[in-house]
Amino acid sequence: MLYAQKNPILYGVILDEHNVPIEGVNVYYDLPDGRVNTTTDRVGFYVIKLPINKKVDVYFSHISFKLSSIEGVLMGPNDSFEFNSYMLTGSETLNPLVIDSSTGRRRIEGVTVIPPDVIKKIPSANGGVEAIIKLLGGNSNNELSTQYSVRGGNYDENLVYVEGIEIYRPFLIRSGQQEGLSFTNTAMVENVEFSSGGFQAKYGDKLSSVLDITYRRPTEFGAELEASFLGGSLTAETASKNKKWNGIIGVRYRDNSLLVNSKETETNFKPTFADIQTMVNFNPNEKWEISFLGNISQNKYHYEPLTRQTNFGTIDEPIALQIYYEGQEKDEYETYFGALKSTYEVTENFNLTVIGSVYNTQEQEYFDILAQYALGEVDTNIGSDTFGDIQFARGAGSQLNHARNDLDALIVNAEVKGNHDIKKHLIEWGIKYTREDIRDRLVEWEVVDSAGFSLPAPVIDRPINDQPYTPYTGPLAPYQNVRALNFVITNRVSGYVQWSKRAKLGSSDIWMNAGVRAHQWQVNVDGGEDGDSQLTISPRAQFTIKPKWKRDMLFRLSGGLYHQPPFYRELRNAQGIVQPNVKAQQSVHLVLANDYSFKLWGRPFKLVSEAYYKQLSNVNTYTIENVRIRYRADNDAEAFAYGLDVRMNGEFVPGTESWLTFGYLKTEENYNDRGYIARPTDQRLKFGVLFQDYVPNIPSLKMYLNLVYNTGLPGGSPSYADPYVYQSRLNDYRRADAGFAYVFTDSKKRFDKGHWLSVFRELSVGLEIFNLFDNQNAITNTWVRDVYTKAQYGIPNYLTSRVFSVKVNARI
Template identity: 35%
Template structure:
C-alpha cells in the first residue's frame, strides 16, 4: 500500500513538471489595419520575460511552455495590444494591430510607421514628403528639405545639388524603389538646372543617410537618399499652380485592385526669379518632367512594377548687362559689363526600370532591369565688354557713388559647342531572406553596360588693355564603352530586443581600370534599458569607382587608369526620444564622425560644375559633429534645429603645399525649420526655413597653385511662407475638393546677396579681381494646391 501511495504522489508531482517542461512554438505574423506586415513590432510574454521582433514580412516565432494560459503582448511605436492563449505543440497566431492615431499624432515625428526601424540605422533620418508642400522654396524641389539636416550643405536655391560631410555633388546616391537615379552631366550653373528627380507628390517613404550606411547600397562616398513611391489604395489627384512651378498628379487602381497607377507631371519656369540676378537680359527657361509608376499583382507571390520618367530641359538666355559693386570701405570698385550673344543649354534624359518581385513569408527577391539615356547639348556664343572703375564712397560729397577713375577695361569671349550622350543598361537582383525572426540576410548583384559619346569644343579668351590672352582652348572627341559589376552580402542579427548587429561586404569591378575593390561594413545599435535612447556605432570602407566625369581633364583628355576613390569611415552617435514641456515629444540626435580618404581625385567647384584633375595623387580627411533636435516646439507641429561643425582638407601631390582646404570645407552650418499657426484657427499657418553657413574656399581659375586659397563670404538665407488650409471644399452640398491650400512665400526674406561663384577681371596694371556672382534677390511666390 505504501508503494502504491508513493507511486501515486510521484506521478502527481512529476506530471505538472513534465507539462511545464514541454515546449511549444508560437509563430505568426503581425499586420496593420491595411493588412500590410509590420516590421520590428515586439511580441512578448511579460510573465516569462521573453520576446522577439517581427521581420520585414511581419513574421515572428517564439519558444514557449506548452499547455499554459499565457498573456501575449504586441507593442509597436508606443502602442500595445494584449491577448491570451493556451499554446499546444505548434500554434499559429495572426495579429491585427491598428495604428490609427489623431491628426496631430499623424504629423508628429514619433507617430510614423518605420520610425523605430530608421532609428536603429546610423546617420539615418526619415523624412515626410508631404511636409514639402508647406516649406517655402522656389520650385518645390524635395532636396531643399535636406538642406536643413545636419551635415548637409546646399548653398544655391536655383539648384537641387547638395554636399554631405565634406563630399561633393557627385558622391551622393539616389534610389527610387531600389532603382538608382542619375543626374545630368554638363550643367554649369544652377539656373540651367531642371527639377530634381524626386517628385514629392508620388513619394511615400523617404530616408536619408549621411554616412555609415549598409553594404546593400551602392558605390559612393557621402550619402544615400532612398525614396519609395507609394502604391495607391484609392483614386485621387492634386493640382499645384504657382508663379515659378506647376504640378499635377493622378493615382488610382483597378476594380480588382491588382493594378495601380501613379502619374505626375511638373513644369518649372524660373523666368521671373532669374530676372532678379545681377546679369540682366532675356531669360527663357523651360523645364518639364513626367513620371509614371505602375504596379501589377501577378499572383499571390509575384508582382511587377514599372517606373518611367522623362525630363525635357531647355535653357536660353540673351544677356544684356551686369553691374556689380565690391571692395572695401576705403576702396569701392564697380564693374560694368555689356553682353552680346546668347547661351543655350538643352538636355533630355529618360530613365526606365522594370521590377519583378517574388515574396513569401521568408524570402523576398527582386529582379530589376533598368535603362538610362541622356542627350545634352551646350551652345554658347557670348562676348562681354567690361569697364572697372573706382567709386567715390564718401557720402555727402560731390560725385558720391559715381565712377571717378577707370582702372580696367577689356572684353571676354566664350565659345561652346559641347555635346554629350550616355546610355546605361543594368540588370540587378536584390534579395532578402529571413532565417528566423531575429536573423535576416540580404544579398544581390548588379551588372551594367555604359556607352558614352562626348564631343568637347570650347575656348575662352580675354582682351585686356590691348593684350589678348587665351584662357583655355579645349577640343576633344571621346567615346567610351565599358561594363561594371557589383555585388553585396550582409547579415542582420537582432541579438535581443535591445541590440542589433549588421555586417556586410560589397564588391565592385570595372573593366576599364580592371580594379577589384572589396568594402566591408559593420553597424551596431544598442537600446538603453532605462531611457528611449539608442546608441549607434558604424565603421566601414566606402569606395567610389570613377565615372566619366572624374576621368576627363580640363582639356578633355581621359585617364583610363584612374582608380576608385577609397575611404575608411567611423561614426558614433545616439538617438534620444524624450518629453519636453507639457509632455511634448522631442528627438535629439548627436553624431561624431571621421573619414580618411586615399586615391582621392581632386576637383574644383565652379557654381554647380565640378572640374576634376584625373589623378589619384591625393589623400584627404574629414571629421565633425552633427546635432539635430526636432519635435513639437508648437503643439501639433514639427520643427527642428540642426547644427554641424566640420573640417576637411586634402594633400595633393602636384602643388607641394601640404594639406589645404577642400572646396566643400564649410566649417559651420546651421539649419532651422519652424512651424506655427494661429491658436484660435490652426488652418492659418506659418513656415520658416533658415540656413546659415560659413564661407567656402575658392581659387583662381586654371591655376592649380592657387587652389582654395581665398575665403568666400558666408551663406545666409531666410525663407518664410504663410498659408491657409481649407478641408472639404463644398458647393451646394457637394464636395468639390478634398482640400484647398493657398500659400504666399517670401523667398530670401532679408534680401542678402549670397555669392555662388566668382568671375575674374584684370585692371590696367594686370592685377586681378574676384567679382562675386550673387544668387537671386527677394521674391514673392504665390501657390495654390488643390486635392481631390
Template identity: 40%
Template sequence: MFKLTINITSFQPKRLLNVLVLFIFFVSSSVVSAQTRMVVGFVTDTLNQPIAGANIAIEGTNVGTATDDNGRFKLNITEKHNVIIKVSYLGYETEWFTVNAKDKSEFTELHFRLKPETQSIEGVFVSAIQRRQGNIDRLNAKGITFMPNISGSFESLLKSIPGVSSSNELSSQYSVRGGNFDENLVYVNDIEIFRPFLIRSGQQEGLSFINPDMVSSVEFSAGAFNAEFGDKMSSVLNVHYRKPTSYQTVASASLLGAGVTTEGVMANSKFSFITGVRYKTSQYMLSTLDVKGDYTPTYIDWQGLFNYQLTPKFSISLLGNYSGNSYLFAPDVRETRFGMFSNTLQLKIYYEGQEVDKFQTAMGALTFEYKPTSSTSLKLYSANYINSERETYDLLGQYYLNELDNSLGSSSYGDSLINVGIGGFLNHARNYLDVYVNSIGHIGQYQFGKSKLKWGIQAQKELFDDELVEWELIDSSGYSLPYNGEHVGLAYAIRSNNRFESFRSSGFAQVDLNNNLGDFRVQTTLGCRAFYWDFNNEFLISPRGNISIVPLENKNLEFHISSGIYYQPPFYKELRLPNGQLNYSIKSQKSIQYLLGAEYYFKAWGSPFRVSAELYYKSLKNLIPFK
C-alpha cells in the same frame, strides 16, 4: 399525402380515366407550388470595387449565401409571398431589396452598392516619432510640399539635417560633411538614379528627379552606411514610391510652376498606378541676378510607377521617367559694385550673344518580385538610362572698371570718377554628350526570426559619346591673355571627341542581427561589397559594419557606431582630363569612415523632440578634383 387504390376485379375503363385525370391535377399542382426563382447579382463599394464575403440572406429565414472573390452571388427563392433580401458586410451600411411575388419572372439580377459605415467613438490620440536605426535616418516626407524653398526640390528636406549643406538655393544638389555633390547616392524603389552631367549651375538644373507627391518612405544616411547601398563616399538617399490603394488626384500651382499627380487601382485591385507631371520655370527668380537679360528656362518632368499582382506570390512593377530641361539665356548687362569705402569700384559688362542648353533624360526600370514564402523575397530588375545633352553658347562681353565717388555730400556721390580698366572676352562652346547606361541585377532577402539576410548582384554596361569644342578669348587694354608679344592666343581651349564603352559588376552580402544582451537590445549589421570595372581592371572589396544599442529600461536612448571602407569608382566627369582627353590610369577614390553617435527622444510642451550628437571621422585617398 395522396393515396390511389385500384380494384382490379371491378375494373371499368371510364372510372380509370377519371382517376388518371385526378392524378395529373394533383401532380401539376405540386409542381407549380414548388417553382423557384433565381436571384443573381454582385456587391461593390462606392468606388465600384467588389466586396468579397458579403452576407446575402432572406430576412426571417435561415436561407442565405456569400459573395465570391469577384463580389458575385447566386440565390434560389421558393417562397410564394414577397421576400426581403438583406445584404451586409462589416464596416458598411446594410442594404435591403424586396422581391415581389407578383413578378413571375424566373431570373432576377441585382447590384448592391454598399456605403462605408461611420460610427462616433470617443477621441483617441495617436502619436508617432520617426526613429533612427543605427546609421539610417527615417524621415517624414509628408511635410515636404509645405516647406518654403525656391528650387521646389525634394532634397530641400535633407538640407535641414546636420552635416548637409548647399551653397545654391536654386539647386537640388547638396554636399554632406564636406564632400562633393557627386558623392551622394540616390535610389528610388531600389533603382540607382543618375542626373545630367554638363550642368554647371543651379539656373540650368531644373527639377529634381524625386516627385514629392509620389513618396511613401524616405531613408537617409550621412556617412558610414551599410553594404547594401552602392559605391560612393558621402551619403545615400533611399526613396520608395507608394503603392496606391484607392483613386486620388493632387494638383498644385504657383508662379514658379505646376504639378498634377494621380493614382488608382484597377482589375480587382491587382493593378495599381501612380503618375505625375511637373512643370517649372525659374524665370522670375533669375531676373533678380546681377546679370540682366532674357532668361527663358523651362523644365518638364513625367514619372510613373505601375504595379501588377499576377499571383499572391508574383508581381511586376515598372518605373518610368522623362525629363526635359531647356535653358535659353540672352544676357544684356551686368553691374557689380565691390571694394571698401575708401576705394569703391564698379564693374559693368555689356553682352552680346546667347546661350542655349538642352538636357533630356529618360529612364525605365522593370522589376519582377517573387515571394515563395512570407519570409523570402526575390527581385530581378532591368534598368535603362538614356541621356542627351546639348550645351551651346557664343557670348561677347565688353567690361569697364570704374572708380566711384565716395565723398559724402558730393553731388556726384556714387557716380563714376575715372575709368581704371577696360577689356573684353568671347566665350564659345559646342558641347554634345550622349550617355547610355544599361543594368540588370538581383536583390534577395530572407527573414529568420528577428534577423535578416540580404544579398544582391548587378551587371552594368555604359556607353559615352562625347564631343567637346570650347574656348575663351580674353582681351584686356590692347592685348590678349595669355600674352606672348607675338600673336593673339586663347585663354583656354578644349577640343576632343571621345566614344567608349565600359562594363561594371558589383555584389553585396549583408546580415542584420537583432538580439537582447542582458539589459540591452543590440542590432548588429555586418556586410561586404565587391566591385569590378574593366576600364582599368580594378577589383575592390568594401567591408562595412554598424552596431546599435538601446537600453531596455530607457528605450528613448540609443547609441550607434559605424565604420567601413568606401570606394567611389570614376564616372564621366572624373574620367575626362582638363584638356578633354580620357585618363586611362585613373583609380577609384577611397575613404575610411568612423561614426560614433547617440540619440535621445523626449516630449516637451506636448511635442516630440530629439537630441543627437555624433563624432565623425573620414580619411580620404586618391581624390579626383574636377570642375
C-alpha cells in the same frame, strides 16, 4: 528600406484581466480582396503580417470575450512592432495607434526619416526633396541647385534611389539655374530616408550619402494640383476595383525666370523645364508585385545676358564693374528613364527582386557670349545725372566665351536581389551588371582682351608677360582652350552580401549588421588605350545598443571601408581627356552616434548626435565652378574629414514639427605631398532651422520658416589658380525663406457633403518669400584686371535677391 521589401509584422501577447494568456484569439484585418488573420497560441502569442504603408484596423476576437480593436495601424516595409494587450469582459476599443516605423529599423540604422508633408511645405527656391536634405543632412551654398555635399564629399559622391533603383543626373550642368527639376516628384512620394554616412553594404559604391525614396501605391482615385509663379505640377492616381492594379502619374513644369531675373544681370531668360513621370504596379497575387517606373524630362535653357553692374569696394573708394553683353547661350538636356521591377515572395522567409533599367541622356551646351567691361570709380554725387555710373575707368576690355559641347550617354542596369529570414538572422544579397556607353564632344575656349591686347593662357609655359611695358613675343593662344572627343564604354559587375541580427546583451537590446561589397570594372576607350580591369572590396558593419534605461536612448557605431569607382566625369581630366586607369577613391569611415527620444512640455522630441571621421586615399582632386566639377583624374592625393552633426526635432509648437540642426566640419587634402590645405567642400559651420507655426486664434493660418547659415567655402579664386599659391574663401551664406498659407481644408478639417469644400481633401493658398532679408550671397567671382595697377579684382557673382511668389495646393 530593404531592397526586397518585406511586409511589416505586428506581434505580441494577449492576456485576460487576470494576466492569464488567452489561446485561440482571432487576430485579423480586412482588405478589399479578403480577410487576413491568425490566432494566438497556448501562451497567448500572435504574429501577423500587415500591408506596407497602408492603414488597417486590427481586431482581436474570442468567443469568451468582447471584440477589441486597434484603429489606423500604419507601418512601413520591413518594420516590426510589439503590441501586448488585455481582452476585457466588456467591449473595449483601444485608442487609434499609428506606429511610426522611424522608431524601429530606421532608427537602428541611423537613417533620417523625412515626412512627405514637410517636404511639400518647406519654402525654398528649388523645392523638392533636396531642399530639406540640404537643411538636415547636406550642405549647399546655392539655392538654385538641387545638388548637395555631405560631410566633405562633393556632388558626385551621393547615391539616390527611387524604389530601390539608382537614379542619375545630367552631366553637362555647370550652374544651378540650368538644373530645372530634380528627378524626384514630391507629389508622388510616400517615404523618404536619408543616411549621411556609415550606411550598409546593400547600398552602392559612393563615399558620402544615400537618399532612398519610395513612391506611393494608391488605393483609390485621387488628384493633386500645385501652382505658383515658378511653375506647377498635376498628379493623378488610381487603383482597380480588385486592387491588383494601381498607378500614379505626375506632370511638372518649372520656370526659373522669376528667380534669375532678380539677379544683377539683366537678361532675356527663356527656360522651360518639364517632365512626366509614372509608376504602375501590378499584383497578380499577394506574393508578387510587378512595377514600372518611367520618366521623360526636357530642359531647355536659353539665356541672353544684356547688362550687368556690380558695385564693390569701400565707402571711401567705391568701385563698380559694368558689363555689356552680346550673344546667347542655348543648352538642352533630354533624359529618358525606364525601369521594370519584380518582387516575389518565394517562401515566407525568402523574397526575390529583379530590376532592369535604362537611362539615356542627350545634352548640348552651346554658347557664344562676348562681355565688354569697364572697371572704375563710381559717381557717388546724389544730385549728379550720372549718379551710380562709372566716372573714371581704371580698366577696360572684353572676354569672349565659346562652347560646342555634346554628350550622349546610355546606361543599362540588370540586378537581382534577395533576402532570407533564417531563425532571426536576416541575410541579404544582390548582384548587378551595369554598362555605360558615353559619347562626348568637348569644345571650349575663352579669349580675354584687356586694354587692347590679348592675354595668353595662364597655364602654359611662355615668356614673361610684362605688357604693356615690354612687348610680348610668345605665341598667341586662347586664355583657356579645351578640346576632346571621347567614346567610352565601361562595364561593371558589383554585388553584396550582408547579415543582420537582433539579440540581447544582458538586459540591453542590441542589433548587429555586417556585410561586404565587391565592384569590378573596366574602361574601354574607342581609338585609345583600354584601361585595366580593377576590383574593390568594401567591408562594412553596424552595431547598435539600446540600454534598458528609463531614458529612451540608443548608441550606434558604424563604418567600414568605402570605395567610389570612377564614373565618367571622374575619368575626364581638366583638359577633357579620359584617363581609363583612374582608381577608385577609398575612405575609411567611422560614425559614432547617440539617439535620444524624450518629452519636453509634455510633447515628443528627438535629439540625434553623430561624430564622424573619414580617412581618404587615392583621392581624385577637383575644382568647383558654380556646380561644375573638373577632376585632375590622377589619384595623387590623400585627405581627411571629421566633424559633428547634431539634430533636434519635435513639437516646439503643439501639433507641428520643427527641426534644428548644427554641423561642424573640417576637411583637408594633400596633393603630391605638398601639404594639407582646405578642400573645396571645407565648410566649417552650419546652422539650419525649419520652423512651423500657426496663429492661435486662426489655426488655419500656417507659417513655415527655413533658415540657413553656412560659413564660406574655399573658392572664388580663378579656376586655373594653384590653390597652394592662392586660395581664398567666399563670404558666409545666409538665407531665410518664409511661407504663409491659409488652409481651407485638410485631413483635420473636413466639411459635410454639399459644402463646396467637401470635394477637396486639401486646399490651401499661400505666399512665399524667398531670401526674406535680401542677403547677397555669392557663388563664384569674376576676375577683372586693372591695367594701370596690374591688380586683379574678384567681383562676386551674386545669387538671387528677395522674390515673392503665390502658391496654391489642391487635392481631391
